[in-house]
Amino acid sequence: MEMESEDLGWLEADLDLHDDYIDEDFEPPLPEEEASIEQVYEHHQPEPITKPDLSIPDDHITDLETETLQPKKRLLNPSLLDSANVDDSVEDKRCRVDLGVNEADDEWMRYSPVREEAADVVEDVTERFISRFATDIDGDFMPVTAPDGDRVYAKLVKEEVEDKVKKLEVKGRFEGLMMEPISVLMQKVEQKELQKALEASVSTQIDTDLLETPVVTEQLWVDKYSPNSFVELLSDEHTNREVLMWLKQWDSSVFGTEVKSTTDDVLSALKRHSSVSQQKKVYNKSNFGRSKEFVPNSGTFGERNHFNKENYDSHAIHELHNKKIKDSGPPEQKILLLCGAPGLGKTTLAHVAARHCGYRVVEINASDDRSSSTIETKILDVVQMNSVMADSRPKCLVIDEIDGALGDGKGAVDVILKMVAADKKSDTGTENNIQSEQSGKTSSKKKRKDTPLLRPVICICNDLYAPALRPLRNVAKVHVFVQPTVNRIVNRLKYICNKEGMRTSSVALTALAEYTECDIRACLNTLQFLNKKKEMLNVLDISSQVIGRKDTSKSVFDIWKEVFQKRRLKGVRKSIDGCRSSFNEFTSLHSLISNCGNYDLILDGIHENILQLNYHDPVMKKTVKCLNNLEISDILHQYLMRTQKMSLLVYQPAIAIAIHGVVSQVEKPNIQWPKSFHRYRMSLIEKVEALHTWHNKISPCISRHISTKSFVADLVSPLLHILSPPTLRPVALHLLSEKEKNEMAQLVRTMVSYAITYRNKKVDPLPGKPRNQASTDIQILSFDPPIGDFVNFEGYICNYFMLASAVKQVLSHEVEKQRILQSSINKSKDENERTNLSGKEKSSKPEHAPENTKTSISNLKNSSAPNRVTSAPANTIVSATASGRSATLSSEISKPSETTKKRSSGSFNFFDRFRKTSANGSQMTETVKKVPATSERDSRPVLFKFNEGFTNAVKRPVRMRDLLM
Amino acid sequence: MLWVDKYRPKTLDKVIIHEDVAQNLKKLVTEQDCPHLLFYGPPGSGKKTLIMALLRQIFGASAEKVKVENKNWKVDAGSRTIDLELTTLSSTHHVELNPSDAGFQDRYIVQEIIKEMAKNRPIDTKGKKGFKVLVLNEVDKLSREAQHSLRRTMEKYSASCRLILCCDSSSKVTEAVRSRCLNIRINAPKEDEIVKVVEFIGKKEGLQLPPGFAARIAEKSGRSLRRAILSFETCRVQQYPFTNNQVIPPMDWEEYIFEIASDIMKEQSPKRLFQVRGKLYELLVNCIPPEIILKRLLYELLKKLDFELKHEVCHWAAYYEHRMRLGQKAIFHIEAFVAKFMSIYKGFLIATFG
Structure with a gap:
């Protein structure tokens, strides 16, 4: 009874202590409570909790003790109630009435100094049947944590307790043989039974936990010790904070204005660490900021909300402030993109942060179907719906490994982008959103796609620069994970090892962390494995021990850097470890390169960058060596491509390593992506393609003699010279002497036979179009198959004579005419003409015909014409071309300067005649316009090159027969 | 039209250099039949010219009427079909193609397309010339597999088809293929031969050649007739009345x-x-x-x-x-x-x- 009275006394005292307080402030309990919380923060702020996971702060332990105490209280309470102590019963009633308050004031209790004594008492009570293993105890037991953190199981011996109670009571105010009447005892037993049943039903989880404790070592340490609270995260503080801030920015839009950060999850993590007794109280949770339905799982820990808040470090306060400041709408960037190497804790951070902020995490990872339709519905689900089930927390979508499969990932990215875009459009608030949702439901699916994002979406990827993520990068808030410091990891590992009873040294752990490149997952897996094997972590031989070595495929840039950069060796050990370090270097490089696999790219990169390195090489021996190695790789590559002996690929990394041995430097290389070879290949293909097209255009009896090879090697340079003779005077055609005309004709024939013409590159790709623009913009006139490009080497000036643009224009017209002529001659099967124009005609191609239909080579329907035509020289052409040098470009009517030229052997110059007639004023247009209208091809070799829309300034009726004379 | 093309000999009789080869070829085809031929020699020595002249000798002027065809072939290679695009020059009597254009798929061209062409014996009313000629260019660029495929074709369809192979170097043509052909080496023309040709063209064009000018062109040409003629024409265009120290424009x-x-x-x-x-x-x-x-x-x-x-x-x-x-x-x-x-x-x- 002593104990009980003491206990009671303590309770009473406590209650008394706070009764005044409560009495005063009972009416508005909530604000006061908040104030108290604030107070607690104040209290805890100076105390830096940087490593909460490593050592449980003292107040934790004390808290835990109160925990252990509380069930005790409950056990004792029934008896208390029935103890017929009138004085006390009043108090008791009060106690009951104030249960909520009591609960709310738990923390006050925790800080009361009385507690220490109480803990001692508890110890006394439970010390009797204590064992480290639950199995050793038969009957009821409960786990208890001693002040030094040891966890034991204590048997609950009812009789003894009651015995003690009796004793105490004997000492106290009761008299009689039995302390209590039998009915009371019976009631007590019943109560106990009820209590037990309640316990069992309320927390099945805890029961299972209890059962599982002996097997707990089977659980993966990675899961077992995964951080559950925000403060436990090992990743970079800054990133953590940023992520949390971002999530917090959603609060106003997700939770409405009265947002409170509920952080029961943080608690749960802590709880796991402290491994407290699993008993619980059912508390009314309505007191806490966000109204929540009571769910057994989360509810068990709900009681510690305040406690958690104490533990809140500066982040939380920061958060609170932040929240107060930012109360308007979701954040600017609606998507968070976390990226970083595997094992750095991206997924963990996302989960913890989301839960911390009161979201229910919905994860989509690579194992799920990620086609765009599925993902869209999924996202819509997450974003719009609230589950009616127990957990009504808003959801937060975490898309893991978004860069994983390109095709699938892209679907997800597209959907998200669409939603973000929709958001931007209707960024006016929730009303609008609702509207759009409603309209989405009623209307077609198309409209549904415009649903904006209403819930946070966190995307996680390994490679930020994956092509699929390119659009996402622009709209998302990107956080790149950096490796946590080795120290942090080592501390954590040490803690875990201690917990698991594994002996390690921090040197070994540091080595392990470094070896795994701070991949926590890998570290833990390795440690667990070793622990299972009952092995010690060996510092020197870590590589053989670490079995969970992941396939680190680094980016090619890293590989090139590794190849070019010498690892700095620690000076003293260099001489001793020289051999081994070079061996290590070899293996690490080898695995690095073979993991990447893209040897071709790696070697290209080496080739690209090797000459930029600063290695000491007086007689270029090293360069020669490296290039020889590159040659070998190329030959090897070619060989195994040809023979398909892919097994030989394993020798490729060795080549890169050999180069590393030759040129690696301590200084940091400046590495560039190997563009030049790719560029070379692309432009080569382009040129070859151009050459082929041109080749096909040339008449076969010439082109058959030119191969691609001989073309550039032999032909181009002379051809360019020949095509631009410096002797050609830039004058009108009729001013040329006979000899010059012959030369001109020769030149034109050459151009025709090689299918070359001058062309205004910028504007008109079609032949036969007016060249008026060309006259204003002369520089653009150049060879049509751009043969000049083939000798246009960089930094080389070729000394070709440039023809005047006027000459070029004339030439291009002539070439055009010549083509028409040849094709028309081909058409007309006149044997005489063919013999006249022997060689030329053969080379003319039938392909010319179709394009000439445009230019309307036609004969007249004039009834009188046929006779004349047949008598006329066969190869007469009347061409009314518009080599207009006039700048009058007003509409389609411009002045044609008729460059008419008579071809072939006859000296009959049609041009002059025509000028005379036109001087009188001819109704040129009409005639000309009539021509295409009546155009009908028959065998008469009268040709018109017609440019529609051209007219003479002076109009005069002219007959066709005048033209044909 | 460039002089290179203009003064290209059309018949075996008009050939100036490699006259002996031309005469031998002429004799060879007098019987209207010939073995498979392999022409090899450096570029610009006149292989193609000789082949064309030879074709003309066999089939007459109709061999010069060629048309370009750009055909797409679908080759069924076991499990998959391979699309090939191939440009051919063909007259009624012969087909000219460049199988190495197909790159690494040249094997299929040889195995399928050439075989297909070789199989079809042209129907000739007179019963003579009952064969078709396939001219394959750049045989040395053919892959080994393609060349192996070729040799069977050469034997099997020798009744209906003659192959004329043309390449720069016979060393890259497999022994097996070489032994199935009559090898004709067209060496690079000697400098005096080039001088002869240049002077011939100069005469035809009515040009005055200063002494030693042709020799200089020949020397510069590196024994490639094509290049010699081209640079000759270039000189003509640059500056006509030739001077003795005129610069011959380099490549x-x-x-x-x-x-x-x-x-x-x-x-x-x-x-x-x-x-x-x-x-x-x-x-x-x-x-x-x-x-x-x-x-x-x-x-x-x-x-x-x-x-x-x-x-x-x-x-x-x-x-x-x-x-x-x-x-x-x-x-x-x-x-x-x-x-x-x-x-x-x-x-x-x-x-x-x-």
Whole structure:
């Protein structure tokens, strides 16, 4: 009874202590409570909790003790109630009435100094049947944590307790043989039974936990010790904070204005660490900021909300402030993109942060179907719906490994982008959103796609620069994970090892962390494995021990850097470890390169960058060596491509390593992506393609003699010279002497036979179009198959004579005419003409015909014409071309300067005649316009090159027969 | 029309150089039949001209009426179908094609398309000339597999078809194929032969040639008739009344290689090598074959080199050219040669001048 009275006394005292307080402030309990919380923060702020996971702060332990105490209280309470102590019963009633308050004031209790004594008492009570293993105890037991953190199981011996109670009571105010009447005892037993049943039903989880404790070592340490609270995260503080801030920015839009950060999850993590007794109280949770339905799982820990808040470090306060400041709408960037190497804790951070902020995490990872339709519905689900089930927390979508499969990932990215875009459009608030949702439901699916994002979406990827993520990068808030410091990891590992009873040294752990490149997952897996094997972590031989070595495929840039950069060796050990370090270097490089696999790219990169390195090489021996190695790789590559002996690929990394041995430097290389070879290949293909097209255009009896090879090697340079003779005077055609005309004709024939013409590159790709623009913009006139490009080497000036643009224009017209002529001659099967124009005609191609239909080579329907035509020289052409040098470009009517030229052997110059007639004023247009209208091809070799829309300034009726004379 | 084409001999009788070969060919086909032929020789020596003249000799003028066809073929290769695009020149009697255009799929061209063509015996009313001629260009670029496929075709369809193969070097044609053909070597024309041709053209064009001018053209041409005639015409266009010391315009790419060579001679360092690489890329981009680049580069370098180094440099050039042919990325090998040369030359300079 002593104990009980003491206990009671303590309770009473406590209650008394706070009764005044409560009495005063009972009416508005909530604000006061908040104030108290604030107070607690104040209290805890100076105390830096940087490593909460490593050592449980003292107040934790004390808290835990109160925990252990509380069930005790409950056990004792029934008896208390029935103890017929009138004085006390009043108090008791009060106690009951104030249960909520009591609960709310738990923390006050925790800080009361009385507690220490109480803990001692508890110890006394439970010390009797204590064992480290639950199995050793038969009957009821409960786990208890001693002040030094040891966890034991204590048997609950009812009789003894009651015995003690009796004793105490004997000492106290009761008299009689039995302390209590039998009915009371019976009631007590019943109560106990009820209590037990309640316990069992309320927390099945805890029961299972209890059962599982002996097997707990089977659980993966990675899961077992995964951080559950925000403060436990090992990743970079800054990133953590940023992520949390971002999530917090959603609060106003997700939770409405009265947002409170509920952080029961943080608690749960802590709880796991402290491994407290699993008993619980059912508390009314309505007191806490966000109204929540009571769910057994989360509810068990709900009681510690305040406690958690104490533990809140500066982040939380920061958060609170932040929240107060930012109360308007979701954040600017609606998507968070976390990226970083595997094992750095991206997924963990996302989960913890989301839960911390009161979201229910919905994860989509690579194992799920990620086609765009599925993902869209999924996202819509997450974003719009609230589950009616127990957990009504808003959801937060975490898309893991978004860069994983390109095709699938892209679907997800597209959907998200669409939603973000929709958001931007209707960024006016929730009303609008609702509207759009409603309209989405009623209307077609198309409209549904415009649903904006209403819930946070966190995307996680390994490679930020994956092509699929390119659009996402622009709209998302990107956080790149950096490796946590080795120290942090080592501390954590040490803690875990201690917990698991594994002996390690921090040197070994540091080595392990470094070896795994701070991949926590890998570290833990390795440690667990070793622990299972009952092995010690060996510092020197870590590589053989670490079995969970992941396939680190680094980016090619890293590989090139590794190849070019010498690892700095620690000076003293260099001489001793020289051999081994070079061996290590070899293996690490080898695995690095073979993991990447893209040897071709790696070697290209080496080739690209090797000459930029600063290695000491007086007689270029090293360069020669490296290039020889590159040659070998190329030959090897070619060989195994040809023979398909892919097994030989394993020798490729060795080549890169050999180069590393030759040129690696301590200084940091400046590495560039190997563009030049790719560029070379692309432009080569382009040129070859151009050459082929041109080749096909040339008449076969010439082109058959030119191969691609001989073309550039032999032909181009002379051809360019020949095509631009410096002797050609830039004058009108009729001013040329006979000899010059012959030369001109020769030149034109050459151009025709090689299918070359001058062309205004910028504007008109079609032949036969007016060249008026060309006259204003002369520089653009150049060879049509751009043969000049083939000798246009960089930094080389070729000394070709440039023809005047006027000459070029004339030439291009002539070439055009010549083509028409040849094709028309081909058409007309006149044997005489063919013999006249022997060689030329053969080379003319039938392909010319179709394009000439445009230019309307036609004969007249004039009834009188046929006779004349047949008598006329066969190869007469009347061409009314518009080599207009006039700048009058007003509409389609411009002045044609008729460059008419008579071809072939006859000296009959049609041009002059025509000028005379036109001087009188001819109704040129009409005639000309009539021509295409009546155009009908028959065998008469009268040709018109017609440019529609051209007219003479002076109009005069002219007959066709005048033209044909 | 360029003089190269204008004065190309159309018949075997008109051939000026390789007259003996032409006469032999003429005799060969008098019986209206001939074995498979393999023409080989350096570019610009007149292989194609002879082949065309030979075809004309066999089939008459109708062989000159050719048309270009660009056909798409679907070849069924076991599990998949392969689409091939192939340009052919064909007359009624012969088909001319370039099987190596198909790259690594040339095997299918030989196995399917050529076989298909060879199978179909042309129907000839007179019963004579009951064969078709297939002219295959650039046989040396055919892959080994394609060449192996070819030899069976050559035997099996010899009744209905004759193959005329044409290549630069017979060394890359397999022994088996070579032994099934009558090999005709068309060597590069000698300089006096080129002079003869140039003078012939000059006479036809009515030009006055100063003495020694033709010889200079011939010398510059590197025994390629095509180039000789082209540069002759270039000279004519540049400046007609020829003067004796007239400049014969060089090839641009050769000039460029000359620049590269002087770059190399000026400085030997990785930095300079990097510049040279850029220039080499320029050349390669413009479809100049890497072998020719290497050869020309060696030529230019040798001109400036001390006597005792020449042998060594030649050796290495050959060495790297061989490796280039084994490999795929020509730039690696040319560059390696340049590096090697730089190394040798720098070593030599240090040894000589300290």
